[in-house]
Amino acid sequence: MGETTTLRRPDLRRVFSAPPGRLEKVGLEVEVGLVCRNNLRNATYQQALALLDGVVRGHGASPVLDGAFTIGAAMPGGGTFTLETGGALEYSSATFATVADAVADVRDNLLAAAGIGAAHGIALTTGGIVPFAAADGIAWNPKPRVRVMREYFRDLGPDGGHADEVMGLILSAQTSLDYVSPADLMEKLRLLVRAAPVVAALFVNSPVAAGADTGALSRRMQYWRRFDPRRCGVLGVALDPGAGVDDLVDWAARLPMIYRCVNGSHVAAPRIPFRRAIEDGFGDGTYPTEADWELHLSQVWPHVRVRHTLETRLSDAPPWPWFGAGAALWSGLAYDPAARAAAGALLGDLTAADLDRAADDVAVKGLSASVGPHPAQELARELLRLARQGLSARVAAGLERPEAIALLEPLEDVCDTMHTFADRTLRAWSLGPSEFLRCFSVPA
Template sequence: MARDQIDMTPLQSRDELVAWLEAGVKPESEFRIGTEHEKTPFTLEGHQPVPYEGAKGIGALLEGMKLLLGWEPIMERGNIIGLYDVTGGGAISLEPGGQFELSGAPVETVHQTQSELMAHLAQVREIATPLGIGFLGLGMTPSWSRAQIPVMPKGRYKIMRNYMPKVGKYGLDMMFRTCTVQTNLDFSSEADMVKKLRVSLALQPIATALFANSPFTEGKPNGFLSFRSEIWRDTDNARSGMVPFAFEDGMGFERYVDYALDVPMYFVKRDEEYIDVSGSSFRDFFAGKNAALPGERPTLSDWANHLSTIFPEVRLKRYLEMRGADGVPWGRLPALPAFWVGLLYDNDNLDAAWDIVRHWTAPERQALRDDVPRFGFKSRIKDRYLFEIAKECLILSHAGLRRRGRIDHLGRDESRFLEPLERIIETGRSPAEEMLEKFNGPWKGSVEPAYQEYAF
């Protein structure tokens, strides 16, 4: 998650909320690609969770990164909880269980995404290795119980921790045990936003299947290919899911604002203080009727923060966030932005992808999303296996990246970043299925080898 926004202008009308989203519209020449990824820190010795405190803790890791990068620290109550590049580059933040997140800078090509990633990993390693810390590229911690995982000193997470068990079975697992990679992409108009949102929502299960990478819980197979995706089905359904209204007539920025106004809030931030307003609506806050802040009106910061606590499969902010993929090892991370850029930043492909999904109904889309965590490519929609649709989309994406023609210094276009996904389609097996074969074969029923084979 990016750092909390700071703009304390009180809001007067719903139009300002719409305008805030609308400000994301930009010409195609200014389209950028943002990639965020999380990775689980573990002790190189013993493969245990890494605490925040101590000479070899996450706090020390962030202090070291601050010295190395010269980035600004993000502080909360005297603790360093993140870093950001003041020149408009990336940011580093902590998820609730210490998952280490890079929010990449907005870049023009997937080649730049790759360069940014390689630089980041080299920097992290330089600081982490002497501290005895490694990082794992899976969608979920494979061997630890929830109770084992340390809590990061962030006020917003304390509020979420108390609220989550009230609204779903798996909220705490989502917070403490999962990792994702996501891609953030731009839109050129309201209509372009709606089309990209619809296509990417309908096809998000393809990303889930291609990146499915969380088949273990506490050292044993959990019966799923992407348990991370399953977790999201019962985390907090008031703020997650397939956003069925996005496919209805009249969808646009206003409709999303009306949805967000009724999504229960978590917190309001005032100075250093997180005020627990969990369960109350932004709509009531807007009307000056929030019990914790009677008579007070929200600010643009409150709105931006609230939008960052909504977790659908594709999220609208001032860009669109693709949220369906498990965290994966470093070699596969650039494949996610490559896949979506090839599909969504090419207008012919956007039309072709819309043709694939336009006749699917909301119940069909939901059933596909419900099946994919367990069945992956074997999930079906209408009379087609997801595998066939994934193959078709990958061919489209490849062609889209070739047409984009963004060349690196060796003359290669961005389609090369799809290679790991093309290998998955060739074998017909998701990463999780490959991992389960190892577990049942050379790993001899242990997940411990994952800490070598899937480490960054």
């Protein structure tokens, strides 16, 4: 901070540019809950630190700090464990040329963490939400930005009404995909935005929250509706056939930052649009830098987030061991040109309003929902077929390993039988906490 020169549009566009010669790689981010087996409470920060210390000591990792606070562990292979705002543990893989390699990396590292957690009485739970705790049982991370974010969302009133649940209880398994040019970025982005609620219908998996059946298949998706809707939901600006990078810049620049970094610590940012901060400064004699812009882009959470990569965010996480299913589906659709074109044509009539309504419908009904004029199950079946076709083409071209195709099988089973991950969660829940933990934890 401290610069008095303002950012120019080329500076803002730079984060959306692909480096020359970029290859299409895949990254995964998988969040797991940290739950004490003896009382089903969320693990405290100190208990989570003990797990991270075990990772550092036993696996050659390096501590990740946020000021004076330990918040993660950087693994030798390039992946990173990070404590989320509400105490969940996220593993972010390095990027890999194949889905199969990315999934293997995540599996190995989560299994290692689960073994360490077991020694401390902690289970690593999977799915779309930590089902035992209510908002008042969240084990908040002590890093400064958590306090700033909670204050920001409280000030929004009803629009921030589920902020604590989003920050502290929900879990996801996200896929990061590459783009290789501005045109490629927009083509893939339009497809991912339109496909997001259809894919989410295959993954609904958070029917239990605060210890009770909610009556919805994805309570997690419902929570997102009251988490500052301005910066979440459907990225409708991407759906215009003439949209480009400048439209993405303008959309994000209309929003205020939540927090910024000053002297190594996160502090509240002025409640003004980012574009006004560029013109007038932050009010303390400083003006935004490119680092501020990138930090700002991490504070928006649409169904598909665009930065240096495309991140899919809408779907619940599936149970162990199917966390890689989403990466297989998304890469099969996005990385094979024929599959991408066919999927784009299939979904091309869907509007932003259709997709917004579909997100609400899917949260309650899953594959029985409608997406625009189409039954979600029909669209999902065709997307799965195209993803299998795309993965098979990549395997034939030597760009993917054959075992990636099998990652689609649990989704195909869900689509054919209409027996969702949420249905399995409810069955395990009905058998008691020990059975739930057995079925929905990373094995130690």
